[in-house]
Structure formats: structure tokens, C-alpha cells
Amino acid sequence: MMSAIYAMQRANGDWFALDQREGFRVPVFSSHNEAMQTRAFNVEMLVFKPVIIDERALKDLVPAAGQRATHFWLVTDECVNMKRGVALEHAQLAGLIHGESGKPLEAQA
Numbered sequence: 001m002m003s004a005i006y007a008m009q010r011a012n013g014d015w016f017a018l019d020q021r022e023g024f025r026v027p028v029f030s031s032h033n034e035a036m037q038t039r040a041f042n043v044e045m046l047v048f049k050p051v052i053i054d055e056r057a058l059k060d061l062v063p064a065a066g067q068r069a070t071h072f073w074l075v076t077d078e079c080v081n082m083k084r085g086v087a088l089e090h091a092q093l094a095g096l097i098h099g100e101s102g103k104p105l106e107a108q109a
Helices: 032-040 055-060 090-097
Strands: 006-009 018-020 023-029 049-052 070-075 085-088
Touching (some): 006 032, 023 032, 055 090, 070 090, 085 090
Parallel strands (some): 023 070
Antiparallel strands (some): 006 023, 006 049, 018 023, 070 085
16 A cells, blocks of 8 residues: 655656755655645745655656765654654655555654
8 A cells, every 4th residue: 555645846857855965855745735835835846746756756766876865854744844854765765655664753853
């Protein structure tokens, strides 16, 4: 069973990511409504729309050889500034999408 997880994507296929010291941080959301609410409060996201992360998107979000690491950030409910959330590695995100249970996720600030 797959769980719907959303990320923000532009019409040209680019994914929304925050450029940080350790690499790119891609915010992901557990519902379309959460993604839209966050988008409404973050001007830099206005040209992006929520898209369900599927198998193709998972492959697309893996950094190519030589590129900076990509990290994922599961934004907690109603956190419009994207500061509170749960850090995820690519494998953890894939597990969430495929409905695999694992270690409980803890929110970070």
C-alpha cells in the first residue's frame, strides 16, 4: 500500500528545494492541503504545485554522480515556514511511500 507524499514541482519538471550547506533539502508533505497551505505563505513556491511522489519521481530525486546530496524534510502539520519537520534520507522516503513501517519519526526544529 502506497502512502501519498507530495513534493512541489514546476511545470518544467524542476523540484522545489532549499539550498543549504549540507546540500539540497526538498520539503515533502503528507497531504495536498498541507502543501498548498505552505505554498500560500512562501512566495518562492508560488510557481510550484503539489505532485504525488511516485516511482518516477523517486528516481528523479536521486542526485546524479558528482552532485550535492539531496535530503528530504517531511514538513509537520500546518508549519507554513517549513522549519519544523522530520529529516528523511531517500530510502526512508521510499519506505514511507511504499507503506513500509519502520522506526518512528521524530519532529525536529
